[in-house]
Amino acid sequence: MAVTPPKAGEIGGARNGSSGIAGALDSLASRSKAFWVVVSLGLFFAAWEIAGRVPISYAFPTFLETAAAFVEMLLDGSLIRSYLITLQPLVLGVAISAVLGVGLGIVMGLSNKAEWFLAPVFIVLQAAPMAALIPLVTFVYGIGLVAKTLAVILLALPVIVLNSYKAVRHVNPSLVDMCRSFQGTRMQQIVKIVVPDATPVLFAGLRLGVAAGFIGVILAELLITPTGIGDLITYYRSVAEYGHMYAAIASIIAVSTLTLAGLQHVELRYLRPEKRRK
Amino acid sequence: MAEPMRAPQSDDPALTVDDAIVEVRDICKHYGDVEALRGINLDFARGKMTTLLGPSGCGKTTLLKIIAGLIPATSGEIRINGRVVTGPGPERAFVFQDFALMPWATVMRNVAFGLELKGVAQAERERIARHYIAEVGLTGFEQKYPHELSGGMRQRVGLARAFAVDADVLLLDEPFSAVDEQNRRKFQEDLLALVERERKTFLFVTHSIEEAVYVSDRIVLFSPRPGRVSRIIEPSIDRSVPPDVIRRNGEYLDTVEEIWQGLRQYAE
Numbered sequence: 451m452a453v454t455p456p457k458a459g460e461i462g463g464a465r466n467g468s469s470g471i472a473g474a475l476d477s478l479a480s481r482s483k484a485f486w487v488v489v490s491l492g493l494f495f496a497a498w499e500i501a502g503r504v505p506i507s508y509a510f511p512t513f514l515e516t517a518a519a520f521v522e523m524l525l526d527g528s529l530i531r532s533y534l535i536t537l538q539p540l541v542l543g544v545a546i547s548a549v550l551g552v553g554l555g556i557v558m559g560l561s562n563k564a565e566w567f568l569a570p571v572f573i574v575l576q577a578a579p580m581a582a583l584i585p586l587v588t589f590v591y592g593i594g595l596v597a598k599t600l601a602v603i604l605l606a607l608p609v610i611v612l613n614s615y616k617a618v619r620h621v622n623p624s625l626v627d628m629c630r631s632f633q634g635t636r637m638q639q640i641v642k643i644v645v646p647d648a649t650p651v652l653f654a655g656l657r658l659g660v661a662a663g664f665i666g667v668i669l670a671e672l673l674i675t676p677t678g679i680g681d682l683i684t685y686y687r688s689v690a691e692y693g694h695m696y697a698a699i700a701s702i703i704a705v706s707t708l709t710l711a712g713l714q715h716v717e718l719r720y721l722r723p724e725k726r727r728k
Numbered sequence: 729m730a731e732p733m734r735a736p737q738s739d740d741p742a743l744t745v746d747d748a749i750v751e752v753r754d755i756c757k758h759y760g761d762v763e764a765l766r767g768i769n770l771d772f773a774r775g776k777m778t779t780l781l782g783p784s785g786c787g788k789t790t791l792l793k794i795i796a797g798l799i800p801a802t803s804g805e806i807r808i809n810g811r812v813v814t815g816p817g818p819e820r821a822f823v824f825q826d827f828a829l830m831p832w833a834t835v836m837r838n839v840a841f842g843l844e845l846k847g848v849a850q851a852e853r854e855r856i857a858r859h860y861i862a863e864v865g866l867t868g869f870e871q872k873y874p875h876e877l878s879g880g881m882r883q884r885v886g887l888a889r890a891f892a893v894d895a896d897v898l899l900l901d902e903p904f905s906a907v908d909e910q911n912r913r914k915f916q917e918d919l920l921a922l923v924e925r926e927r928k929t930f931l932f933v934t935h936s937i938e939e940a941v942y943v944s945d946r947i948v949l950f951s952p953r954p955g956r957v958s959r960i961i962e963p964s965i966d967r968s969v970p971p972d973v974i975r976r977n978g979e980y981l982d983t984v985e986e987i988w989q990g991l992r993q994y995a996e
Contacts, residue, residue, distance in 0.1 A: 647830075724874075
């Protein structure tokens with residue numbers, strides 16, 4: 451499976467280079483992010499293939515075995531069926547965490563009282579080993595969608611809240627003064643200055659939150675009941691088909707990576723257009 | 729040679745002017761135990777360029793921000809056009825030392841931002857913004873982002889934004905301190921042309937003596953700890969001649985030297 455490099459990389463690669471293949475390759479190497487992403491992934495997969503062939507462990511498949519298992523699971527529909535199940539608590543949990551987390555974070559950033567009231571809860575939650583709390587969730591909410599969604603939220607929400615809060619606290623005070631000096635209202639100040647200026651850190655928090663959400667959903671599917679991708683991993687481990695097991699694991703990593711890259715694209719495309727011109 | 733430094737009184741003829749647009753009355757400012765400004769009384773004449781000059785920590789920027797309504801005074805009052813003000817208002821516009829441009833917005837949107845906040849329709853505010861972008865010499869850069877401009881060009885954007893809201897008083901807080909020397913000179917010359925053309929009142933904070941003498945009708949010297957007005961100088965320099973002639977003018981050089989003699993006691 452190949453990971454598509456983020457869009458930003460293609461801008462550099464599209465520029466014209468000097469004539470000749472070597473020259474073109476050289477200019478590609480010096481300018482294009484995509485080129486280095488491909489080289490990096492290629493080296494990683496090669497190392498994986500060699501490690502699998504040595505083999506370092508009976509349970510460690512080669513890259514090619516894993517890729518073949520991936521194609522097989524994709525074609526027989528089992529991978530897609532699993533994702534339809536896994537994505538439910540994941541999308542629900544991440545969406546709730548994003549909206550609630552950014553909202554709470556902004557309120558905490560703007561108001562000291564909200565900070566004092568809420569920050570300790572999220573600092574404790576972020577420090578707590580969540581895997582240990584998931585059985586507790588099961589006792590209260592059972593083994594269904596609610597419990598799994600909650601597991602995602604427990605992991606994703608604190609990091610989003612705390613980053614959003616820090617993002618708002620670090621807004622350039624000069625820009626806020628500028629807005630005040632032109633008689634901007636408090637609402638204009640928040641919408642036109644605070645949120646856009648906080649966007650880079652806000653999105654850094656969202657990316658961490660989404661990554662934590664992926665951890666949460668896999669933990670839930672491994673610890674609560676095996677469903678979706680968690681079921682694929684558990685099943686293929688129990689029947690010792692390690693190629694398939696690793697294909698399922700690699701696929702969730704790929705989906706997570708692509709989601710994060712997509713999030714970055716949204717940020718650059720719609721919220722901070724100037725960063726694309728750097 | 730400089731006359732001995734003395735603290736001018738509020739009835740001092742040098743402090744009051746006819747047709748004052750900005751009146752500063754008994755302004756004091758404390759930051760905790762630190763006294764930043766003590767009993768400032770000053771008038772600023774309509775249509776003139778007045779410079780607040782002094783060493784770091786003399787409270788000149790604090791006074792400018794109090795006049796702008798960005799920070800509250802501990803005591804005293806500010807009157808603009810005879811009316812007491814407590815916060816920012818449409819008759820004043822501020823130019824920031826660090827430019828305060830929105831990095832995510834184009835030059836066009838930055839210049840039009842004051843009008844955007846007031847709810848002016850997009851076509852109208854862009855028409856006005858385009859005019860002032862041309863005034864400060866940035867035509868062709870409307871769709872650029874701030875990071876694509878040099879320091880001098882960024883401050884031109886800040887100046888155009890202040891002009892665009894059509895305020896009577898422009899407050900400039902060390903506008904050239906983050907601009908390199910060559911661009912600063914060019915910018916100062918352009919600023920003089922703009923002062924001539926726009927007929928606004930300028931309050932200008934700087935720590936550069938040459939800059940103060942070169943651009944101002946009136947220079948208010950501050951002394952530090954606590955910040956107070958130590959002297960007022962009105963250089964009578966003929967500004968109708970080319971810039972290089974001004975910089976070699978005897979009156980210009982004498983005034984620079986006179987201010988330096990007054991301020992050198994505060995230098996470390």
